[in-house]
Amino acid sequence: MHHTEKHNFEPKIIAFVCTWCTYAGADLAGTSRMQYPANVRVLKFPCTGRIDPVFILKAFQQGADGVLVSGCHPGDCHYIAGNFHARRRFAAFRKLLEFVGVDLGRLQFSWVSAAEGGKWVEMVTDLTERVRGMGPMQEFRELALEEQWSGAIDTPELREAYNSI
Amino acid sequence: MHKYISENNLKALLDHLIADGKRVIAPRMDAGTPLYGPLADSAGIVLDQLPRRSAKETFFPVCEDIMSYDKEGQQVTLRDVSPANFPETILVGVRPCDAAAIPVLDAVFSWDYKDEFFLERRRKTTIVGLACTQADDACFCTAVGLSPADPKGSDLFLTPVEGGGYACETFTDKGEALVNNHGELFAEPNGTPALPLAEPQTEKFDLKKVKAWLDDHFEDPAWDSIAVRCVGCGACAFLCPACHCFDIVDEGTEKAGKRRKSWDACGFWKFTHHASGHNPRDLQPKRYRNRIMHKFKYYDDKFGQTLCTGCGRCIRFCPVGIDIAAIVNEISKK
Amino acid sequence: MTNSIDTSIYTAITEAIQDEARRILSERSVIAVVGYTAARRKGSAQPVVITQADDAGKLIFSAACVNNLAVYLTKAKKEIPKGGKIGIVVKGCDLKALVGLLGESQLKREELYLIGVPCAGVLASTAQPARELTGDTIAPKCRECDNHLPQGCDFVPDQRPVTLELAGKYSAEIARLEAMTPAERWAYWKEQFKKCIKCYACRQVCPFCFCEQCLCDRNKPQMVETTPRPAGNTAWHIVRAMHLAGRCAGCAECERVCPMDIPLNLLNRKMAKELKELYDYEAGFEVREKGPLAMYDEKDDQSFIK
Numbered sequence: 001m002h003h004t005e006k007h008n009f010e011p012k013i014i015a016f017v018c019t020w021c022t023y024a025g026a027d028l029a030g031t032s033r034m035q036y037p038a039n040v041r042v043l044k045f046p047c048t049g050r051i052d053p054v055f056i057l058k059a060f061q062q063g064a065d066g067v068l069v070s071g072c073h074p075g076d077c078h079y080i081a082g083n084f085h086a087r088r089r090f091a092a093f094r095k096l097l098e099f100v101g102v103d104l105g106r107l108q109f110s111w112v113s114a115a116e117g118g119k120w121v122e123m124v125t126d127l128t129e130r131v132r133g134m135g136p137m138q139e140f141r142e143l144a145l146e147e148q149w150s151g152a153i154d155t156p157e158l159r160e161a162y163n164s165i
Numbered sequence: 166m167h168k169y170i171s172e173n174n175l176k177a178l179l180d181h182l183i184a185d186g187k188r189v190i191a192p193r194m195d196a197g198t199p200l201y202g203p204l205a206d207s208a209g210i211v212l213d214q215l216p217r218r219s220a221k222e223t224f225f226p227v228c229e230d231i232m233s234y235d236k237e238g239q240q241v242t243l244r245d246v247s248p249a250n251f252p253e254t255i256l257v258g259v260r261p262c263d264a265a266a267i268p269v270l271d272a273v274f275s276w277d278y279k280d281e282f283f284l285e286r287r288r289k290t291t292i293v294g295l296a297c298t299q300a301d302d303a304c305f306c307t308a309v310g311l312s313p314a315d316p317k318g319s320d321l322f323l324t325p326v327e328g329g330g331y332a333c334e335t336f337t338d339k340g341e342a343l344v345n346n347h348g349e350l351f352a353e354p355n356g357t358p359a360l361p362l363a364e365p366q367t368e369k370f371d372l373k374k375v376k377a378w379l380d381d382h383f384e385d386p387a388w389d390s391i392a393v394r395c396v397g398c399g400a401c402a403f404l405c406p407a408c409h410c411f412d413i414v415d416e417g418t419e420k421a422g423k424r425r426k427s428w429d430a431c432g433f434w435k436f437t438h439h440a441s442g443h444n445p446r447d448l449q450p451k452r453y454r455n456r457i458m459h460k461f462k463y464y465d466d467k468f469g470q471t472l473c474t475g476c477g478r479c480i481r482f483c484p485v486g487i488d489i490a491a492i493v494n495e496i497s498k499k
Numbered sequence: 500m501t502n503s504i505d506t507s508i509y510t511a512i513t514e515a516i517q518d519e520a521r522r523i524l525s526e527r528s529v530i531a532v533v534g535y536t537a538a539r540r541k542g543s544a545q546p547v548v549i550t551q552a553d554d555a556g557k558l559i560f561s562a563a564c565v566n567n568l569a570v571y572l573t574k575a576k577k578e579i580p581k582g583g584k585i586g587i588v589v590k591g592c593d594l595k596a597l598v599g600l601l602g603e604s605q606l607k608r609e610e611l612y613l614i615g616v617p618c619a620g621v622l623a624s625t626a627q628p629a630r631e632l633t634g635d636t637i638a639p640k641c642r643e644c645d646n647h648l649p650q651g652c653d654f655v656p657d658q659r660p661v662t663l664e665l666a667g668k669y670s671a672e673i674a675r676l677e678a679m680t681p682a683e684r685w686a687y688w689k690e691q692f693k694k695c696i697k698c699y700a701c702r703q704v705c706p707f708c709f710c711e712q713c714l715c716d717r718n719k720p721q722m723v724e725t726t727p728r729p730a731g732n733t734a735w736h737i738v739r740a741m742h743l744a745g746r747c748a749g750c751a752e753c754e755r756v757c758p759m760d761i762p763l764n765l766l767n768r769k770m771a772k773e774l775k776e777l778y779d780y781e782a783g784f785e786v787r788e789k790g791p792l793a794m795y796d797e798k799d800d801q802s803f804i805k
Contacts, residue, residue: 052722053741054714054722054723054734054738054741057734057737057738058722058734061730061734062418074797074801075797081795084795084796084797084799085792085793085795087795087799087801087804088777088778088791088792088794088795088799089792090803090804091777091799091800091801091803092741092744092745092770092773092774092777092791092792093741094803095769095770095773096737096740096741096744096766096769096770096773097737098681099676099677099684099766099769100684100685100688100733100736100737100766101681101682101683101684101685101686101687101688101689102681102685103681104681108805109803109804109805110804110805111804111805123805139685140730143689143729143730143733144730146693146728146729146730147228147229147230147728147729148222148226148227148228148693148727148728148729149202149203150222150223150225150226150227150229151226151227151228151229151230151728153229153230153246153250153251154250154252195690195693195694196690196691196693196694196760197760198694198759198760200694200759217758217759217760218696218758227696227727228726228727228728301627302539302540302541302629303540303626389578392578393548393578393579394545394546394547394548394571395578396570396576396700396703396704397703398698398699398700398702398703398704398756399696399697399698399699399700400698400700400756400758402698403696403698403758404758414718414725414726416721416724416725416726425726425728427697427725427726427727428696428697428727430698433699435716447577448577448578449576449577449578450578480540481626481627482626482756482758484566484700484703484704484752484755484756485545485546485566485704486538486543486544486545486546486563486566486625486628487545488538488539488540488543488545490539491538491539494539
């Protein structure tokens with residue numbers, strides 16, 4: 001029973017990508033008819049420098065099982081240095097998430113250029129399969145249903161909702 | 166009704182109640198901090214210190230859902246939270262400053278609008294008060310007309326006696342029912358004297374004089390010198406047994422969400438921030454003035470009571486050492 | 500008590516601070532002095548702003564002078580007179596915050612008159628302010644203080660603090676958490692964050708939380724749930740730690756004021772440790788225009804990026 005559940009689990013992967021490189025790379029993968037898991041939901045940003053760490057947090061809170069952040073290779077940023085700034089910010093943020101207990105296996109950063117449709121497919125596939133192996137991201141989902149004791153109401157419907165995750 | 170209960174029998178009483186499926190709320194350690202909360206068994210109870218947050222959250226939760234919604238296409242489903250689901254509760258180990266604040270809160274929650282979220286919890290809860298034998302120099306219950314043995318707000322009141330255990334006195338039907346349902350755990354009073362009560366050292370306020378000054382000094386330079394240091398957090402209001410302001414927000418997604426009611430504080434900049442961008446309480450002294458005015462004037466005007474029971478939490482835990490007892494004392498001498 | 504800490508110099512320091520404040524106020528070289536004054540409770544202290552030389556006698560320094568007064572100089576605190584030179588009493592840890600604020604162009608050095616305090620340490624908590632300063636009651640930050648004698652101030656009393664060698668607590672606690680599994684760490688923080696009531700004392704006392712509107716107060720778009728529930732609390736503390744990374748110099752006011760005893764400075768120290776390891780950056784020592792997360796090097800580590 002448990003085994004089938006795991007097999008049926010389709011992870012939700014959120015990809016935050018820059019429009020100039022990775023989005024174009026993903027587009028190339030599509031126009032080249034390459035196959036990659038449909039688990040990924042792509043969100044396009046002008047630059048990785050625009051991707052606030054709070055977006056990653058929000059994605060997990062809203063039910064993502066894995067998050068991919070991807071942009072231009074160093075030196076290729078359309079805005080010259082957006083990805084350099086992003087690189088530092090994410091280097092720090094992943095340490096923080098790790099420290100509060102998020103398994104970093106669920107968070108992937110990559111550089112995927114407009115010409116690297118194949119690398120995009122590889123990134124998405126790897127992360128999806130890895131997260132599939134890890135199972136659903138329970139921590140944030142459970143947290144979202146928790147209340148301070150004084151506000152908690154123990155009704156059958158709520159218990160059912162809690163047990164269903 | 167006067168009775169005696171030993172410490173072990175008090176614990177046995179709590180365990181019986183828990184076994185009966187009642188919710189027993191009492192001070193216990195929560196990740197290193199003394200807080201009220203549901204007991205799993207009587208062993209966890211901590212009765213030697215004032216919990217950091219007051220007992221008000223038993224009736225007025227830090228945050229609670231008051232409604233939820235689902236939206237599918239054009240179809241919106243609203244669901245009310247039914248107060249009928251609130252559990253029957255015994256609130257134990259409540260100090261007089263916390264217990265006395267509860268009837269003070271009754272006034273506002275049953276005034277023009279009957280707040281069933283508060284009132285239903287109130288109906289379903291039996292309050293067991295506990296007299297204080299220790300006070301520090303932040304305690305000032307006596308200054309606002311209460312005392313370390315004031316049973317106001319308690320259904321059943323315990324006073325520690327020499328040699329251990331507690332003298333019990335019932336004040337309401339709920340209190341009597343609690344004793345009668347567990348009669349085997351209570352003994353007849355044996356005349357043992359009570360332990361010496363705590364003696365808060367703070368001078369008694371002349372609350373009439375305080376109010377008279379507040380009536381005439383909405384504008385006064387004193388507010389600036391009192392509150393220039395206030396950094397605008399909500400620690401005082403959130404730890405206070407009597408502060409009861411709340412905010413209501415909708416949280417969720419486009420498809421489903423909850424309407425939530427949570428504690429709010431007049432110290433916050435956003436508390437009176439208008440949608441237009443204007444803020445009538447634009448600086449911290451005006452916000453702090455509201456705290457004092459509400460406690461010692463507005464609440465008195467409306468309900469004839471003081472919205473402060475002298476627990477001293479706001480004094481102990483103000484990040485910048487603002488001392489409401491010193492301020493009110495100063496006002497009373499103006 | 501064997502581990503009591505000598506605070507006898509605080510009496511002389513109090514006098515020196517009073518004299519200096521009296522001098523600069525009467526010479527009108529400053530418009531106000533932000534310092535500490537005694538409050539009603541035995542041993543207690545609270546911040547005070549004085550503008551008259553006659554009030555200089557109100558100033559004190561004691562082990563209960565815990566506040567980082569730098570917070571009053573930020574644009575978030577509109578109640579304090581601005582638009583002229585201001586005198587401020589600073590401990591070494593507070594000075595680090597001022598250095599950060601100078602770097603972030605929030606303050607101008609020429610508009611500050613710094614009265615530095617030779618500091619042997621302050622209390623961890625002022626819930627009971629009359630407690631003696633000992634190795635047990637001292638603030639954890641003071642155990643690992645490297646700035647007992649603030650440098651670069653306009654005036655520092657002559658007294659020299661005698662300090663005890665005390666083992667640091669933060670690095671040991673960080674190491675303990677790092678050795679846990681992610682699930683164990685999650686469980687630890689969940690217990691802590693659950694207590695949070697969103698009183699925002701941590702934000703309000705932080706010299707670096709000077710945003711006029713905090714991201715976490717916004718509801719359009721709402722990035723962080725504003726309600727004091729476990730989910731919103733966790734998000735708030737993660738965002739707070741991230742926004743202070745590379746800026747926080749460890750005054751630990753957030754942790755001191757938390758009425759729920761959440762070990763907030765652990766998050767800040769952890770981030771400081773990581774930024775030191777990654778970019779060899781330590782906040783609070785010199786006025787620098789850009790912090791580690793506002794600049795980059797083309798050769799920065801990217802081993803975590805595929």
